[in-house]
Amino acid sequence: MIARQPIVNDRHQVVGYELFNRARAPYGHTADSDVTLVFTALSHAGEEELVGTKLIFVNCTHESLSGEHLDLLPPERVVLEVPPLGHTAASEVNARLPILQSLRERGFSLAFNHSVLESAYAAWLPLADYIKLDLSLLAPDQLTVMVRFASRHSHAELIAEKVESAQQHELASRLGVALFQGYWFARPSVMQTKLLTPAQQNIVQLITLVREQASTEAIEEVLKKDAGLAFNLLRLINSASFGMQREITSFKQAVLLLGMKKLFRWAAMLLTASREGGPPPAIGQTAVIRGRLMELLARDSLSHIDTDQAFVCGMFSMLDHMLGLPLPTAMALIPVPDAVAAAVLHREGPLGELLILAEACESRDNLLYQRSAEALQLDLERINGAHLQAMAWTDHLADL
Structure with a gap:
């Protein structure tokens, strides 16, 4: 408080x-x-x-x-x-x-x-x-x-x-x-403040990569595996402190604009401020799996959709659970593209249909699963394969 x-x-x-x-x-x-x-x-x-x-x-x-x-x-x-x-x-x-x-x-x-x-x-x-x-x-x-x-x-x-x-x-x-x-x-x-507390091991990994002057892509991978890191970074880069002329909605943009020196300072400060009491780890893991699944399907089957948007859509679709706020209130805290907001809040557009499909995979709702697959013209075998890949990818990140 x-x-x-x-x-x-x-x-x-x-x-x-x-x-x-x-x-x-x-x-x-x-x-x-x-x-x-x-x-x-x-x-x-x-x-x-x-x-x-x-x-x-x-x-x-x-x-x-x-x-x-x-x-x-x-x-x-x-x-x-x-x-x-x-x-x-x-x-x-x-x-x-x-x-x-x-x-x-x-x-x-x-x-x-x-x-x-x-x-x-x-x-x-x-x-x-x-x-x-x-x-x-x-x-x-x-x-x-x-x-x-x-x-x-x-x-x-x-x-x-x-x-x-x-x-x-x-x-x-x-x-x-x-x-x-x-x-x-x-x-x-x-x-009352609502902050997502990332896992300390992920903050340490981020600090290590920054000190080693790792590639933007490597740093982006760490952000993708922890919704708390991603949320807090986008909040920071879009705060009044930075005075950006346009809203930043991409992890890669945020890293490039912040720069290695300030990114290191921010991660070190976050490590100091991190504490117990965040959302259960399973919620963050589900959010990452959802984002990765949507990213894979968008990359392979819906080339006209920005895969970064698909990942952000999946991860932030669970902000209400992670922050303990109504979803519209939680989504209003960070800038996202209109297509992402429409998908998360109203399940509209191709991204919204992808999100419905990802949720069907989690709930094992076969009727909804088949309807969304047909609407997106996606092969059932490819969806199953992408879901397994997403879970394996998330497990691998957790072990890093």
Whole structure:
């Protein structure tokens, strides 16, 4: 579960959301949980987008600030909240300065709490894009001093956080604070996320292939054997983060557009975020067999059908079982060609007929099997052979 709390301007317009990982204790987080939060935000599969086009404020540890998972984020939309070091020496503050400077140079914005106004953090203050002032800790006279100091010595926008009353809002606004966060405006709203968790062995294999600079075809084969990998990659590549001018519906396209470096970062982040609790393995296996069967039949007998579309159609026809969502809702989460959507949702067109045939093979519905075979003008022996091939191919992939 992810919680988000809006950050608003003086007109109560939302400018961004701070994200919290509610899988952990409130306000408790580690480098690993930071990665999980970012991955879930990127690959979110709920009924609405987590943040839309607003700014994303993400709490970080100093360890996660140097993490390579940040390469996947759109820096112009991300504000990294940097924690203070506690009772620390100036040498420790200066030691972390190069990392913070590098993040700003890459385009990330940095937010600090009011500790950055202390003399010990003088080296960090010029890097502050946002400074959060906690109204549950600061008395009115302290707030006044800090706002004036920040205005004179930094270019940061000030955010009054934990605003819980009209009086607090009025005071901060009168002092010149322009951004606000707190219960007075909105409590954090918890959003249930639906993610497909791939098998860890498949993620490891993907990482290995990428490190070895394997061919796109070899990487595509790994994606084809795990619906979770395929779904999450298409979600990522079509997210607002990448700003694609057209929807990407092919695994090969997704791999080429993402590139080896970012694909490695994504797979490593996915490995960190993966956990128990996904759909039963049999569902994913059935989806892969269905996709492979449809691909083989389309390749051999229906040359006018894109075989990639046939595979995607078969695999994603079981998204409702894998995500625990109604099929139309699940299909709306990823871009697919119109022919695939028509086939999966309405069993329309040649792909729809192929899907009916694949389902008949699974259920051993002889009447439906024969009717679909005749409609597609496919030989029964060839269908049986393709089904056996699909099952053998899927078993082989599982052993890799």
